[in-house]
Amino acid sequence: MSVVTLRPLTRDDIALVIEVENDPDAAGEFSWFGFRSWTANEPVKALREDGGHLAVVSEAGHFVGDVSWRLSMNAPPPNGACWAIGIMILPAFRGCGYGTEAQRELVSYLFAHTPAVRIEASTEAGNVAEQKALERAGFVREGVLRNAVFRAGTYHDMVMYSTLREERDLP
Numbered sequence: 001m002s003v004v005t006l007r008p009l010t011r012d013d014i015a016l017v018i019e020v021e022n023d024p025d026a027a028g029e030f031s032w033f034g035f036r037s038w039t040a041n042e043p044v045k046a047l048r049e050d051g052g053h054l055a056v057v058s059e060a061g062h063f064v065g066d067v068s069w070r071l072s073m074n075a076p077p078p079n080g081a082c083w084a085i086g087i088m089i090l091p092a093f094r095g096c097g098y099g100t101e102a103q104r105e106l107v108s109y110l111f112a113h114t115p116a117v118r119i120e121a122s123t124e125a126g127n128v129a130e131q132k133a134l135e136r137a138g139f140v141r142e143g144v145l146r147n148a149v150f151r152a153g154t155y156h157d158m159v160m161y162s163t164l165r166e167e168r169d170l171p
């Protein structure tokens with residue numbers, strides 16, 4: 001099992017993430033939505049009221065990717081609020097178990113530091129790696145969101161996953 005820790009992103013980390021997100025091959029089929037507007041000069045936000053980003057660090061101390069969360073509303077606020085998480089593992093570190101462990105760590109982090117009871121994650125129906133990573137990290141598959149994302153000139157189905165506070169073995 002890969003061991004990872006989470007910490008705030010540095011400017012160097014952000015520069016690397018921007019590089020990957022602006023390179024269609026490096027971003028990967030399911031994360032290429034055209035060029036992004038953000039730059040490394042934007043403020044480094046570990047936590048905001050409506051979400052945040054953290055760096056994923058391997059046991060050897062390498063920056064291997066980025067995890068994020070944002071407020072998602074399934075009913076009028078505040079009754080339907082939960083976190084929706086996202087992830088990007090750098091190309092050189094994909095397929096090593098970091099994606100699974102990073103999402104497991106992020107769930108523990110968010111349940112420890114915020115009162116959320118539900119954390120959700122959606123991914124394209126074709127993104128097998130992310131679906132496996134989510135399932136291995138303890139997420140439950142809830143269903144298919146039809147034509148939920150427009151990418152590469154057409155609409156694609158997405159799969160919704162979630163994990164609940166009551167399902168986790170928290171300290």
Ligand SMILES: CC(C)(COP(=O)(O)OP(=O)(O)OC[C@H]1O[C@@H](n2cnc3c(N)ncnc32)[C@H](O)[C@@H]1OP(=O)(O)O)[C@@H](O)C(=O)NCCC(=O)NCCS
Pocket residue numbers: 027028030031087088089090093094095096097098099100101122123124127128129130132133136
């Ligand atoms: C999707 C992603 C987060 C998964 O993280 P990862 O560290 O590469 O995945 P893991 O090593 O934890 O492996 C998860 C599972 O997917 C499998 N897998 C990895 N890459 C795969 C691929 N290209 N195709 C099919 N399965 C793959 C692994 O073998 C593993 O399966 P197993 O449990 O049967 O062994 C990562 O690959 C990534 O950042 N991809 C690009 C961005 C992206 O797609 N983000 C998610 C958008 S919703």
